[in-house]
Amino acid sequence: MNDRDLQNVIHHATTDSGETSGEQPFAARLEHALADEQMHAALERFAPAWRASRAAVFSAEEADYGPDYSFAVLRSQLRQAKDYAIAHQPELLAQFKAQAQAAGAIIFEARTVEEANEYIYRLCRDKGIDLVVKSKTMVSEETELNHYLEARGIKPVETDLGEWVAQLDHERPSHMVMPIIHKTRQQVGATLSQATGREISRDDIAEQVAVIRTEHRQSFLNAGMGISGANALIAESGTVMMVTNEGNGRMVTSLPRVHVVMAGYEKLIGTFAEAMTQLRLLARSATAQPITSYTTFITGPSAPNHEMHIVLLDNGRSEMRADPRFHEALRCIRCAACANICPPYQQVGGHAFGYIYSGAIGLVVTPFHHGIAAGAGPQSLCVSCNACETVCPVEIPLPSLILDVRRRTMDAKGLPWIKKLVFGTMARPRIFDLFARLASIGQIPLSRGSAYIRAHNFGLLNRLPIMSFLAQQAGWRSLPAFAARPLRDRVKTRAPGDDVEKPLTVAYFAGCMTDRLYPEMGEAVIKVLEACGIQVTYPQAQNCCGLIALNSGDRRDAAAMARQTVAMLERALQASGADYIVSATTSCVASITQDYLKLFEDLHQYDWLRRAQALAEKVIDFTHFMDKVLVDSIHPTTTIPLWNAAALSGAVVTYHDSCQSNNCLHLQPEARRIIQDTLGLELREMPQSDVCCGFGGSTSLEHPEVSRRLLDNKLANAASTGATLIVADNPGCLMHLRGGVDAQGKQVRVLHLAQLMAECLP
Amino acid sequence: MTESLFAQFQRRLSALGGEVINVDDVAQAAELIAERARQGDGSVVVPPAPLTSNDLSPWQLVIPPLRDKGITIRESAGAASIADAPIGLSGAELAIAETGSVMLAENALEARVVSMLTLTHIVLIPESAIVPMLDDAGARLQALTRTGPGQRHYISFITGSSRTSDIERVLTIGVQGPKALCVIVVKG
Numbered sequence: 001m002n003d004r005d006l007q008n009v010i011h012h013a014t015t016d017s018g019e020t021s022g023e024q025p026f027a028a029r030l031e032h033a034l035a036d037e038q039m040h041a042a043l044e045r046f047a048p049a050w051r052a053s054r055a056a057v058f059s060a061e062e063a064d065y066g067p068d069y070s071f072a073v074l075r076s077q078l079r080q081a082k083d084y085a086i087a088h089q090p091e092l093l094a095q096f097k098a099q100a101q102a103a104g105a106i107i108f109e110a111r112t113v114e115e116a117n118e119y120i121y122r123l124c125r126d127k128g129i130d131l132v133v134k135s136k137t138m139v140s141e142e143t144e145l146n147h148y149l150e151a152r153g154i155k156p157v158e159t160d161l162g163e164w165v166a167q168l169d170h171e172r173p174s175h176m177v178m179p180i181i182h183k184t185r186q187q188v189g190a191t192l193s194q195a196t197g198r199e200i201s202r203d204d205i206a207e208q209v210a211v212i213r214t215e216h217r218q219s220f221l222n223a224g225m226g227i228s229g230a231n232a233l234i235a236e237s238g239t240v241m242m243v244t245n246e247g248n249g250r251m252v253t254s255l256p257r258v259h260v261v262m263a264g265y266e267k268l269i270g271t272f273a274e275a276m277t278q279l280r281l282l283a284r285s286a287t288a289q290p291i292t293s294y295t296t297f298i299t300g301p302s303a304p305n306h307e308m309h310i311v312l313l314d315n316g317r318s319e320m321r322a323d324p325r326f327h328e329a330l331r332c333i334r335c336a337a338c339a340n341i342c343p344p345y346q347q348v349g350g351h352a353f354g355y356i357y358s359g360a361i362g363l364v365v366t367p368f369h370h371g372i373a374a375g376a377g378p379q380s381l382c383v384s385c386n387a388c389e390t391v392c393p394v395e396i397p398l399p400s401l402i403l404d405v406r407r408r409t410m411d412a413k414g415l416p417w418i419k420k421l422v423f424g425t426m427a428r429p430r431i432f433d434l435f436a437r438l439a440s441i442g443q444i445p446l447s448r449g450s451a452y453i454r455a456h457n458f459g460l461l462n463r464l465p466i467m468s469f470l471a472q473q474a475g476w477r478s479l480p481a482f483a484a485r486p487l488r489d490r491v492k493t494r495a496p497g498d499d500v501e502k503p504l505t506v507a508y509f510a511g512c513m514t515d516r517l518y519p520e521m522g523e524a525v526i527k528v529l530e531a532c533g534i535q536v537t538y539p540q541a542q543n544c545c546g547l548i549a550l551n552s553g554d555r556r557d558a559a560a561m562a563r564q565t566v567a568m569l570e571r572a573l574q575a576s577g578a579d580y581i582v583s584a585t586t587s588c589v590a591s592i593t594q595d596y597l598k599l600f601e602d603l604h605q606y607d608w609l610r611r612a613q614a615l616a617e618k619v620i621d622f623t624h625f626m627d628k629v630l631v632d633s634i635h636p637t638t639t640i641p642l643w644n645a646a647a648l649s650g651a652v653v654t655y656h657d658s659c660q661s662n663n664c665l666h667l668q669p670e671a672r673r674i675i676q677d678t679l680g681l682e683l684r685e686m687p688q689s690d691v692c693c694g695f696g697g698s699t700s701l702e703h704p705e706v707s708r709r710l711l712d713n714k715l716a717n718a719a720s721t722g723a724t725l726i727v728a729d730n731p732g733c734l735m736h737l738r739g740g741v742d743a744q745g746k747q748v749r750v751l752h753l754a755q756l757m758a759e760c761l762p
Numbered sequence: 763m764t765e766s767l768f769a770q771f772q773r774r775l776s777a778l779g780g781e782v783i784n785v786d787d788v789a790q791a792a793e794l795i796a797e798r799a800r801q802g803d804g805s806v807v808v809p810p811a812p813l814t815s816n817d818l819s820p821w822q823l824v825i826p827p828l829r830d831k832g833i834t835i836r837e838s839a840g841a842a843s844i845a846d847a848p849i850g851l852s853g854a855e856l857a858i859a860e861t862g863s864v865m866l867a868e869n870a871l872e873a874r875v876v877s878m879l880t881l882t883h884i885v886l887i888p889e890s891a892i893v894p895m896l897d898d899a900g901a902r903l904q905a906l907t908r909t910g911p912g913q914r915h916y917i918s919f920i921t922g923s924s925r926t927s928d929i930e931r932v933l934t935i936g937v938q939g940p941k942a943l944c945v946i947v948v949k950g
Binding site: 042045046049064065099102103104159160161162165178179180181183184185188205206208209212213216217220221236237238239245246247248250251253254255271272273275276279280287289290291292293294295296297298299300301302303 | 899916920924
């Protein structure tokens with residue numbers, strides 16, 4: 001088996017065929033995307049600009065109208081409105097239909113894409129319509145309406161500029177809101193020139209935009225049918241709400257005699273008041289505009305001899321609605337914020353990061369609308385950074401739904417054998433221990449006694465299948481070597497204290513990475529805690545928390561490790577009388593305090609759920625804990641060390657916000673307080689400090705190109721500050737960053753926050 | 763929020779490239795509009811006269827003075843008749859300070875195309891038509907869409923001119939709809 005095969009083995013299950021007509025297979029789309037430098041550059045420019053603009057446009061609303069108009073409050077309101085609509089869909093649907101019909105609209109409920117397409121085709125056929133103008137509707141992409149009509153001799157013309165250009169190029173939009181973000185003006189000019197038969201500027205965008213005004217004017221006037229989408233279906237009045245910027249939407253829905261609206265059932269919302277909340281959130285989330293140029297409310301046909309048909313599409317939505325987890329995804333208002341903020345999306349664009357619906361929501365809904373095979377490839381690109389969840393205006397738990405999709409995909413296709421082997425081993429603590437110890441010896445030819453497995457050390461081993469795969473991986477970031485003495489061996493020799501007054505006691509959960517790869521980080525944690533007068537115990541029975549298995553869709557091994565961890569920590573608490581369980585691995589903390597709860601609930605293991613909930617109260621990450629100890633003295637026996645940063649004089653620190661720390665545990669100011677206020681060091685913020693470093697668990701092995709680009713961005717951002725130290729509080733990130741620094745020969749130290757603090761102890 | 767509704771409205775719409783002008787009376791409005799019309803082809807397109815005219819809105823009151831100033835008033839007879847006319851003039855149901863939007867709610871297609879197909883769309887409203895928040899507009903939407911003889915089938919919030927950033931995210935103003943929006947607010 002060659003190394004390419006091994007690469008495929010890791011996600012072989014996800015790149016199988018089974019994808020439907022009219023679309024290249026995922027692997028081909030991904031390869032094409034990775035080779036598209038213009039798209040990559042465009043997306044890289046867009047992402048930070050959008051983040052900044054979005055933050056500004058939400059702040060402006062809050063500044064003008066107060067905290068009730070903050071993003072947090074607005075999205076909670078809209079979430080409630082959509083939750084109500086989903087729960088009461090039958091009643092709201094009945095109300096919408098009655099009202100719309102009273103206003104003269106005709107409603108057609110389509111269970112499948114075929115029914116929707118056929119209904120629209122029949123309207124055209126029966127009325128002698130051969131020209132249809134369309135304004136943006138993702139539902140028509142979902143049903144592939146254009147192909148259906150064209151095959152039957154009817155010409156659909158997209159009138160949104162981006163959709164039209166994509167149509168001319170026989171492509172799908174690559175983004176729900178910015179359909180041709182992947183194209184340059186040169187490409188657009190060439191496309192327009194060919195379409196119009198005139199020479200259109202390759203450079204003057206204003207001239208290019210002017211083309212659409214003239215080209216489509218006659219179509220609007222001549223077309224027998226206009227097809228539009230809906231941003232909301234307002235039940236109380238039977239009204240279709242539509243937001244647009246270009247002005248074509250109003251023409252499509254006014255000028256032709258027959259107007260057809262295509263909408264999914266999830267667009268239902270109860271009242272105008274709730275629709276106004278949606279308006280406050282929609283454009284801000286999509287394009288960072290406060291509102292679009294046109295917001296239109298259509299209730300029945302709007303001219304005497306006109307018709308209005310509303311085609312409502314199911315295509316898997318009722319299956320979602322019936323699902324205890326996935327019904328939450330029906331809240332989606334199709335803003336595409338989850339695509340805009342997604343780091344891997346930024347690297348590959350919407351054609352690869354999705355099937356028809358793209359972005360995080362695309363990964364979630366594709367199995368329901370287009371089948372599990374269609375979503376299998378795209379879902380493998382998610383690094384579980386949780387950024388999407390932080391910007392979703394209806395609080396959809398996208399990261400966990402994507403992991404559910406991953407698990408269902410693995411269940412359907414089978415987990416790759418190598419993952420089964422690795423996770424199965426990790427779930428057996430004694431075997432894992434044995435493997436790690438053997439590896440620390442067996443790796444010596446590759447590590448040569450250093451902390452790294454470097455590409456150039458492979459030598460002739462490069463010829464062997466698995467070795468060449470690892471060598472390739474190590475080429476862009478050196479891989480970590482197993483420590484000769486893991487942390488668990490190093491702490492055995494600690495003697496318990498014999499203090500008269502019981503000190504604050506913690507049980508230290510190191511996590512498998514710290515234990516096996518970076519025991520020196522663990523030693524630093526213990527040293528810092530003890531310097532604050534805290535007694536540290538180390539439960540020897542600790543193993544992996546199971547996150548890596550959970551994030552790969554292997555729920556069985558993850559659950560085994562979760563149960564082991566919960567039971568072990570309970571025993572440790574009892575045996576040591578510890579007040580807290582502290583971990584300096586924020587991904588483990590997020591896993592134990594958040595993921596375990598969902599895991600046990602999904603498995604209906606309610607006793608374990610109860611135990612995990614009780615345990616979660618005691619588990620705290622090192623950064624939060626140190627902030628509590630140092631800022632609010634939480635226990636009479638803790639002391640503040642006399643920090644001395646002399647050894648680091650002249651050092652400049654920059655801080656990487658790991659995804660779990662920032663997005664799951666809501667850490668941000670704490671580490672900075674410690675670095676600047678407590679230790680007195682100079683901190684310079686790197687651009688995009690809270691964007692994923694690219695590690696993403698096994699994603700760095702499965703999609704090395706994507707992982708590498710994110711790593712390169714992160715290291716470049718860090719370097720731009722001139723910092724001599726990169727600090728973070730998650731070993732996964734630190735491993736990735738260190739590997740990149742080593743392979744690229746950069747002169748910068750990468751430290752855990754605990755190590756930085758340890759270097760400043762007196 | 764101590765800022766007046768007019769000031770908020772002006773700030774929000776100006777930030778999006780819309781022009782907002784305060785005038786004392788209809789006569790001043792007429793002068794402004796006539797000036798713009800003369801820069802074009804000396805004509806202004808307006809919606810057809812409503813069937814029932816009880817209280818005349820400012821946009822209707824301004825028509826005789828415009829005629830006096832020699833401006834040609836063309837009543838819209840539908841899309842083809844007025845497409846790409848330089849100036850379109852209409853009123854609005856209300857304006858929203860929070861967003862800088864004007865709400866138009868004409869059922870007649872001939873009226874609607876004035877705000878869709880002309881190159882510059884001028885909206886003439888009394889200051890009293892400005893409401894504070896989207897919620898207020900939502901209440902009006904509720905009333906206007908109620909089943910019955912007065913039901914409005916087609917209502918739009920217009921906030922600035924037509925625009926796109928589809929090509930390389932470069933903003934272009936004026937796509938299919940008007941290239942410019944000007945809201946004249948008459949005191950009172």
